[in-house]
Amino acid sequence: MKKTILFLPIYLMISVVIYAQSVQISLNPGYSTQSFYSMQNGETQNVSSENWDIAFSVSSMSSAIRINDGKNVRLYSYTLGDTTDWNNINAGSTANIGPALYNSETSWSTGAFDLHQTSQFDLGWGIYSMITHHVTGDSLYLIETINGNWKKLWMKKLASGTYTFRHANLDGSNDVLVTIDKNNYTNKNFVYYSLDNNSIEDREPVNTNWDMVFMKYISDLGMPYSVTGALINNNVEVAEANAADPSSYTNYSAHNFTSNINTIGYDWKSFQGTYTVDPNRCYFLRDMNQNIWRIVFTSFDGMSTGNLEFNAAQLNSTNIDNSHKDKAFAMYPNPASENVTFIYDLNKNSTLNIFDVSGKKVYEKILQGSGFKTYTASLNNLDKGIYFVIISEMANILVKEKLILH
Secondary structure, three states, X not given: OOOOOXXXXXXXXXXXXXXXXXXXXXXXXXXXXXXXXXXXXXEEEEEEOXXXXXXXXXXXXXOOEEEOHXXXXXXXXXXXXXXXXXXXXXXXXXXXXXXXXXXXXXXXXXXXXXXXXXXXXXXXXEEEOXXXXXXXXXXEEEEEOOOOOEXXXXXXXXXXXXXXXXXXXXXXXXXXXXXXXXXXXXXXXXXXXXXXXXXXXXXXXXXXOOOEEEEEEXXXXXXXXXXXXXXXXXXXXXXXXXXXXXXXXOOHHHOOOEOOOOOOEOOOEEEEOEEEEOOOEEEEEEOOOOOXXXXXXXXXXXXXXXXXXXXXXXXXXXEEEOOOOOOXXXXXXXXXXXXXXXXXXXXXXXXXXXXXXXXXXXXXXXXXXXXXXXXXXXXXXXXXXXXXXXXEEOOEEEEEEEEEEO
C-alpha cells in the first residue's frame, strides 16, 4: 500500500511585546486639567477640567447629557412642579431639593440628566416622540456650577440634531436660551457648555484619536465620591489582570474584556498617607484597531502635582507560518547552531527582536535602514529550540519568521 506523507505548515500563537514605552501624564496641581491619551500616538490633548458644567452627546442616536460632577458640579431635580413652574423657582427653592444626580461611571450614554426614566420613551430630562423623533423636555432642574453659583435649568428639546435649553439665575436674572447643533461636532463624543460664562466649549479631540481620558469623576463607594482615574473611549475594551510580575505578563486571552468605561478606573492605586500603586495589577486594552496594549501603572503623586506614570506595551498575537517568506527579508542558516545572518531591505531604522515560545524577548538589535544590508547575530548563548523573529518599526510589524536553533 502506498503511503502519502502530508507536510503541513506549522502555526504557533504567541503573545509578544513589539513596542514599549514609559509614559508620564500630568493633570496639574488640583487636577485642574484632564488628559486624552492614545496608546498609538501618546497624549492627544490636555485641557482644562474647570471650564465646563454640562456635556451634550453629539452622537446621532444619543440624547445623553452629563455634568462635570468630578469637579463638584451638582444637579438636582425640581420636584415641586413641572416646566410651567419656571418663574416660581427662586433662591428658596434650594431648600426643597432631593438627592444630587450623578453621571453613570460605567457608560458614557447615561448622564446625570438621563436618570429617573419611568417609561420606554422617558429619557430622563424629556420624552421621546415616535412621530416627530424629537425629545421634549418635561423637567426642571437646579444646578450648582463649577464656580459654586446656583442656576435653574430647563432642557427644552432635542429636535433635528439641535439641543435647545434655557438657564437663568435663581432670581430670574441672566435668563438665556441656548441652541447647540450636533452637526457642528460630528467627529466628537460630546460638546460642552459653561453656565457661568454662557459659552460653548469644543474641548475634545476627534473621537477616533484617543483611547482613554484621565480625569476626575464620581464613583459609587457606598456613597458618591470624587476619584481620579482613567475612563476608556467608546469602541475600546479593557481586561484587568493580576500577576506576580505584571510587567512581563502577556496572557491577555485568559481574561475577559469589557466596554465598561471605568474598567481601568481609579483603584490601581490606594492612599495611606501617600499614594501607592498596586504592584500586581496590569490592564490589557484593545483599541479601535484591535491592537492589544498592556498598561502597568508605576506612580501617582496625588493632587499636589497631578502627575502619574505608567508603562505601555503593545502586544501582538502573531501567527508564525514557516511557509511564508518576505521578499525583503531573509535569514540563514535556518535551522542554525550559533550564528544567524539577516539580509534585509528597510526604508527606516527598525528593531530586530527574537522571542522564545513563552513570548520572552531574548535578543534585540537596532537595524539600520536605507537599502539592502546584512547583519550577523551570535546566538550561541540561547538554548536549542524554536524562536520567533520579529522586525518592527515602532508599533508596525514588518517581518515575522520562525527560527530553529539546534
